[in-house]
Amino acid sequence: MSSSPPAVSLPALRFDNVTKTYRGGQVRALGGVSFEIAQGEFFGLLGPNGAGKTTLISILAGLAKATSGSVSVHGHDVVGDYAAARRALGVVPQELVFDPFFSVRETLRIQSGYFGVRNNEAWIDELLENLGLADKANANMRQLSGGMKRRVLVAQALVHRPPVIVLDEPTAGVDVELRQTLWQFVARLNKEGHTVLLTTHYLEEAEALCGRIAMLKQGRIVALDRTSALLAGTASTMLRFKLDQALPAGLAERARVTGRIVQVKAHDAAEVEQILAALRAAGCQIEDLEIGRADLEDVFLEIMQSEPAAAEARS
Structure with missing residues (x-):
């Protein structure tokens, strides 16, 4: 009796030849971006301002539509199977977006409802505690500082326990305490099996946290490798x-x-x-x-100053 072949695990995220143009094709934001992120990876997406990082994440989150190519989350196409893709995804955006009419706890309850999650108080309490928001649970959102609002954005992204977490510049303009609190909690979630995609301009964070890194320049991948290999290559x-x-x-x-x-x-x-x-x-x-x-910042500058060239993914 023959045994069944082992099951092949789907990638957590898959970007297949993704392009994005504006003004009838005159402006190119992304030019054929392709890579995969395995389930359970902590993956960094780096690049200078205007490289296309946020455009790529907007396509992933369904906030923008690719001109061509496809994106999937745990095998669910973000266009053809958008509901399942959204449920598997938690996105922390760059911008501070909040509803000024609700408290922190009410905001998280409402966010749970968007995903049909009931009886979520225990997890909400855990998020509030781990993100340093417990004493602000009943405060109105408009009363919070910028750093506290960003903590709430992180909690909103995690409230439905998504298997894939996307952090788009999560520590931009925040204090050291939040950075340490956030990374401790996210590292714990990653160890528990959550996939993490991080964009950041704090390259020491990416070097410390990410097992693999892709670098974007002018809408194209110019480096894609394990962090240790990138550091060894300079x-x-x-x-x-x-x-x-x-x-x-x-x-x-x-x-x-x-x-x-x-x-x-x-x-x-x-x-x-x-x-x-x-x-x-x-x-x-x-x-x-x-x-x-040399550190990752040295590698980053060396790669960005060289000519753009497609990079092949290596394990």
């Missing part, structure tokens, strides 16, 4: 120091300068010595010299 050494003077011309062209902090990449020990020798020869008085590994 210059392995980064010099960081403080400087009040102008850099020598040869170093200024390749350095990243943020105020007094200068970062210069080097590929090996010999190049480190060359950089230090050039600084000494120019009479530069450097402070707080550190020699460390």
Whole structure:
């Protein structure tokens, strides 16, 4: 008696050659984006402003329609099977959107009702507690600070326990406490099996949290790999120091300068010595010299400054 082949798990999210154009095709926001996210992944979608990240998420959430291509959530097409796709998805948007006439608890009860979820008080209480909203449960939404409103947006996205969580710049403009609280809770949900798709400009968050990362530039995927592989593929050494003077011309062209902090990449020990020798020869008085590994921000800038090219997904 032959045994049945093992069941193949559907991807949590699938983007198949997604394009989006405006003005009759004159403006291209997305140009054939294709990738999959496995169930249970913590996946990062990175790119500069205008790269197409929010457009892609809007298509996923049903807020915009792709010009061509398809998107599915757990096998449910977001157009042809939109109801099932929406139930499997929880989206935290960039914008602060709220109804000023309800309290926090009422807002979450109403959101539960949108998805037909009854008797949800225990989970609502858990969300309020884990997101630091317990003492604001009966406060009116318009009385909350911007950071507290963003916590409510996160709770709204999670209130129907979606298997896929999409976080679009969730920590933009919020305090350190919220960032830590949010990531602890989301990391817990991910360990419990929820798939997470994150867009963020805080690249240290993506490096710490995401197992795989895709990078968008001008509506196209220019990098798609495991986070560790992306980090391994760039210059392995980064010099960081403080400087009040102008850099020598040869170093200024390749350095990243943020105020007094200068970062210069080097590929090996010999190049480190060359950089230090050039600084000494120019009479530069450097402070707080550190020699460390390149981080995801270094990788991101290196990729964004190179020519756009399609990237093949690797496991």
